[in-house]
Amino acid sequence: MSRPIVAIVGRPNVGKSTLFNALAGQQISIVKDTPGVTRDRIYADVTWLDMQFTLIDTGGIEPESSDLILSSMRQQAQMAIDTADVIMFITDVRQGLVDADFKVADMLRRSHKPVILVVNKVDNFEKLMPDVYEFYNLGIGDPVPVSAASRLGLGDMLDEVAKYFSKDNTQEEEDDRPKIAVVGKPNVGKSSLVNKLVGEDRVIVSNIAGTTRDAIDTPVKYHGKEYVFIDTAGLRRKSKIKEDLERYSIIRTVAAVERADVVVLLIDATEGVTEQDSKIAGIAHERGKGMIIAVNKWDAIPKNDKTIYKFTDEIREKLAFMPYAELLFISALTGQRLNRLYETIDAVIENHAMRVGTGVLNEILSEAVAMKQPPSDKGKRLRLYYITQVSVKPPTFVIFINSKELTHFSYTRYIENKIREAFGFKGTPLRFIYRERKEKE
Known part of the structure; x- marks a missing residue:
């Protein structure tokens, strides 16, 4: 199933990147080891409770003059409207409401896409709430107070975002x-x-x-x-x-x-x-x-x-x-x-979408291990007990082993090549997940 797309829109210096980084965390996906993939931090996969979505930071360029800021914001808003399922409109409680906020709010309202109005830099909820209420004037719903820098209120904000998820995905499924x-x-x-x-x-x-x-x-x-x-x-x-x-x-x-x-x-x-x-x-x-x-x-x-x-x-x-x-x-x-x-x-x-039987997979695994010894470290050798396919699109395999520390991507690639020799799997990536099992089991 495709993940919903959530886009961040807002004027320069309202804290879009801080919020993006707070949500994206450091768990930027596993592909770091992949040579040749450069990562532009424009998008990140975020997991909240049991939901996954793709977060997109639309803002890039920070223009100087106010006319340029507005046209750049319009472009960002349009980008978000074109591609996102949910839009997070970020404003700044310290700068208060600005003309550009009203103009962008108009565009977003007309798009009929779900918009969450986020008021950032609210470091003290009790003291700043009266200033947050001012943002009701934008006419795009309840302002959600957060502080991206102090990571306050992010859970409530994500709950609001997530309300819009499941409804949209049902139509695509059929x-x-x-x-x-x-x-x-x-x-x-x-x-x-x-x-x-x-x-x-x-x-x-x-x-x-x-x-x-x-x-x-x-x-x-x-x-x-x-x-x-x-x-x-x-x-x-x-x-x-x-x-x-x-x-x-x-x-x-x-x-x-x-x-x-x-x-x-x-x-x-x-x-x-x-x-x-x-x-x-x-x-x-x-x-x-x-x-x-x-x-x-x-x-x-x-x-x-x-x-x-x-x-x-x-x-x-x-x-x-x-x-x-x-x-x-x-x-x-x-x-x-x-x-x-x-x-x-x-x-x-x-x-x-191909599935391979567990019996055959384990035959391939034991043959592969017999032909090429798994890596070892300080006298301890990696042991591969069992392999099974857990899902498709892409085909994903779980391998039960004695220690994750001993795994090495070159050996994983070797196993992958053996599976490909047997079943082809042309045109599709394969995913491997390692699970540790203690020797006694």
Whole structure:
């Protein structure tokens, strides 16, 4: 199930980043060890009680003049409205209500998205409550007092946010058509690809407020089977600042990837793999999605018999953290190999949801251990007792062992490769969880 997306919006210096960091904590996901994934702290996965959501910090640039602040805030608000399920509007009790707050509140109210009004820097609830009540004037509901710096009131605030979760997710559950997010840098041909698959030029969604993100879902029928393509090209933002645009496209990507089963990362053959490409690939990898790398504009490349190998090596090297990804060379312009794209999507969806019997897994495990000894430290050796698959999308395995300290990612990768040799699992990441069991058991 896709996680709800919660976006933080607010003027400069109201404490957005402090709040973001307080909620994101240091448990920024496990993929730290993954070489090649750079992390921009634009988004983080947050767990509150039994709920998980993705938190997005929309603000980046802090302009000087008040007109610029307003236009930058409008952009942030629009970004949040386009992508988030719930919006957290952060204000500052010390600065009080400001003109820009009213203007942004108007936009948010018209979006009909759930908005939580957060009043930050309330270090003393008794003394500052009269100042908090002033924020009722914004007309977007009850202000929730917090202090991000002292971590006060965060629980109550998250309770308010969480009230909006379960309602929205029920509708998405019934739709079991495969969802494919088409992601990549701007101008790499995402819309052309979706248009080619649909077979007609579909309307680009206009960027008026209230355009829902669902409007860029395109259902496509192929050989009697229906697929839904989620296109992140949708809204073209006019932004003078490159960072703003990049931030915007990353946030759009997180939102699309969150809802997809399979991610198709388009890479421009004329440019090769860029840093932005590996950032986007990292988002899909962390979220455990099925993965296809499609090299677009392949028709525009002068080729000899070695071109495809050279390109393949470059991609595998630069995106070394996802060796499982399927690789295709296509042209959205000419339609070259697009039929292969559907075959690959079908295969990846099947692998992403594949279950393997416990008996067979344990045969593979004991064979693997017999062929290559597990690592040891100070005379103590890692022992792997038992393996079982606990979930799918992505396939996730629990291995019972004697000591977590002795595990090493290279040995995990060795086990993973053995499982892949037996079952393929092409196009999908695999997750491994270690559980300790004492020798006596």
